[in-house]
Amino acid sequence: MSSSVGTATKSERTRALIRDIALRSFRERGYDQTTIRLIASEAGVSVGTTNYHFASKNDLVQELYLDVQQQHRAAALPLLETSDDLVERLGVVFRTGLAQLEPYHRFAPEFLSAAVSPRSSINPLSSDSSESREIVVGLFREAIAGAADKLPAEFDEDLPSALMLGHLLLALFWVYDTSEGRERTSRLLDRGLRLLKLSLPLVRLRVLRKPLRELLDLIAEVQA
Amino acid sequence: MSSSVGTATKSERTRALIRDIALRSFRERGYDQTTIRLIASEAGVSVGTTNYHFASKNDLVQELYLDVQQQHRAAALPLLETSDDLVERLGVVFRTGLAQLEPYHRFAPEFLSAAVSPRSSINPLSSDSSESREIVVGLFREAIAGAADKLPAEFDEDLPSALMLGHLLLALFWVYDTSEGRERTSRLLDRGLRLLKLSLPLVRLRVLRKPLRELLDLIAEVQA
DNA sequence: GGTCACTATTGAACATGTTCAGAAATGAGG
């Protein structure tokens, strides 16, 4: 998190300071309560300075996204070593992803509202979010690639993105989940994975290829 | 739309005036551009007056919801007379629902952002939205009740709400749909309905009852 | 060390939804 203090120019140090203070504040106070004026005040600079280094508040959220997804990757990779079962590997990516979000659950409605618009720069499907998004897509890609059971090659291209979309939908459910320890989200994920495991052999049936292909095509086009 | 002018006290007329101007503005300018000051100005009153009659901007959105869902009902009911096939009847409710939203597609991201938070008063799942929400749930209930094929009675209670949630998810897809005439949303709906029609006979199989029941239970608890 | 283009910083200004103390209007009871 703390961005290599010491070296770097004055400007880079100011930028890093603002970034670190903003990220800490997002964690502690959420999106709404993290105001530009508060960040500026804690960093000992003026409002204009924060907006000079980060053109908007949402640019700071992108820094947060990157941080969260890098930790997602760091948490998932070692666990992916432990199994070569496709469904289990997907479960690892989903579960470690949710685990990263958990500290933010209190503030999830605020972030959701700011991010859900297709026009928002912090929409996970926006071009501005591509760097952090690709980390997650990459994880799903690796989960598939390292699995013992191979899927038809025609699915390889779109499937990771579709799974990332599934992860976003799961996160949407998670935002609305008021159960203790997000127990209902866990149950939904477990049941979904069990269903997937049961129906996976069917993918190889010729009759199912076409409807699946069509469904995947529809999903693949979803973007902000 | 226009709220019985003429009769009614001065206060009621002011309230109706503000309401009508707000609803027209939502349609023409969307959520963001419809500012309280603009409404007040067009109504020839002060900012404080609009907030006296409608405690918040979102209270005016509730008026819009009600208007839209009443038209949804008016559009769906006659078409429900034309078929007693369950899946076709559900299709009527879905399609007439989307048709009501269509004029707002330009502004859908704004409305989505304002409504998606579980803490928002205009969240369709909030208690504040219950009146308009129940119109939609009622439509699904009637679609089921008037169908020739009867479902197991145990589903009757939760299914209409679950279908309403499905409609919300479809609307989410619709918000992100950039295709000409929302052609992709139509296709998704058609394919979903076809799939439903094919799998409906399976509902009567004992083995599927429990997983279905569990799924429905998870879904039924989703609320804002 | 002086010059000067570029980089970095400042804080006032703007529009937004909402609040609220106070002013004005209303209308029921005499």
Add this chain to the structure above:
DNA sequence: CCTCATTTCTGAACATGTTCAATAGTGACC
């Protein structure tokens, strides 16, 4: 037609993210 409590209305105030003209600082080149 008064009285006066209640209802209705007003507009200034607040906090928010963002913009921008003006100022200050920095550092490369002579």
